[in-house]
Amino acid sequence: MPWEDHDAREHVARTEQKLSRLETLPDNAARAHATEALQALVELYGECLDRVMSHAVSASASGSELLTALLSDELVSHLLLVHDLHPDSVEARVQRALEDVRPYLKSHGGDVELLAVEGTVARVRLHGSCNGCKSSAATLELAVREAVTRAAPEIVQVTTAEAEPSPQTLIPVADLFRGQPTATR
Template sequence: MDRHDVQELSERIDVLLDEVQRRADPKLAAQVEELVRAVLTLHGAGLGQLLSLLDEPQVRQLAGDDLVAGLLLLHDLHPDDIATRIQHALDSVRPYLGSHAGGIDYLGIDDDGVVHLRLQGSCDGCPGSTATVRLTVENAVLDAAPEAIAVDVDGMVKDKQNLLTIEPFRPHRDGWHQLDLAPPLGQVQHRTVGGLDVLLANLAGTLFAYRNNCPACSSALHHARLDGDRLTCPRCTAEYDVRLAGRALTPAEGPPLEALPLLPEGSGWKVAIPGVQPA
């Protein structure tokens, strides 16, 4: 069980309570709701008392556990406030924001629970499509701040609209897959994840994921040479910057690698696989 399971259990409780309110006698429904609230209050008070007996490093260590973090968030006991958690989440997705990587600002969360962000720079060089960036930012922010219900990202769409609104729903987990293995430092490997051939690159301990396909010649890249951040296709010698969202280096105006959203998950990583794969 992890903190996602905690969140799902919490949402399941809400669903069951709604069902009781619709079907049960009003007096009984009120008693059931009071019972659930009392149990949660008791557990939250006990957890808060436990934290009060620990010093800050110990609390931080506990908060680093995925399951415990979920419980702390559920009871509003997490040592980091929402702004800090969202900033950490944004830092984790910067490698997938292309030309926006140096400037993504957290503007705050409003009274309705909507998180407001602003992307700096143009959309040139963004990894893959707007949908890829959207999925990455959405999942990272709502993962870090389950109390939020939606995300507004200003600056994501160019020449079409000024504001891209991420609809208020929790990210669906079926598109995310756990990565149990990672390539050694300075190397690339490929894995079949969710039916997709995925290229993984390990740059000094930071993992990057791309579709295992060279945009210039359509050949696989798992035998490509990785020199620092530079990946060279073994067939057509096209070169890409792995750290900077797969941007094409040679030829300079070539299409980038297709980046796949990749986020830390406990002690490992998880990667998002598109639901429909291009032919």
């Protein structure tokens, strides 16, 4: 629930009091470390707000275009996740990550299928030629893992199921010689 202006002013005042107490810390190293951490956090949020404003200015009148631009910005998306404000479900974000990595997989003769998202685990299945070559499969699995954890940081494990074997079609021996001239003795 958004804060009222009065609530925001009170929060700013409390925050300023807490920040001013940093200057009274007796340990110089701890004070410097805390100050640097806060400055880094403020810079991160400043960059995020800069991106939000940039997207808002460059977006057309459509709210959905602005939302798409904001959600596709990795930093903005992550900060929405941190504050539990991201509008997309974990499964939707994992699915989008797989769509993003799919061209890379296809360039190596592979593909990926999302089987399930269960808590903090995403289960996927790799398909195609990437399944037969161990080093290729490992490279593609890594690409999938990176894409998924970037889009859904709450996913702590991506498991890969074995691809279902393609059915082998055996040609009966008799069919091999059908239409061949029969040798006469």
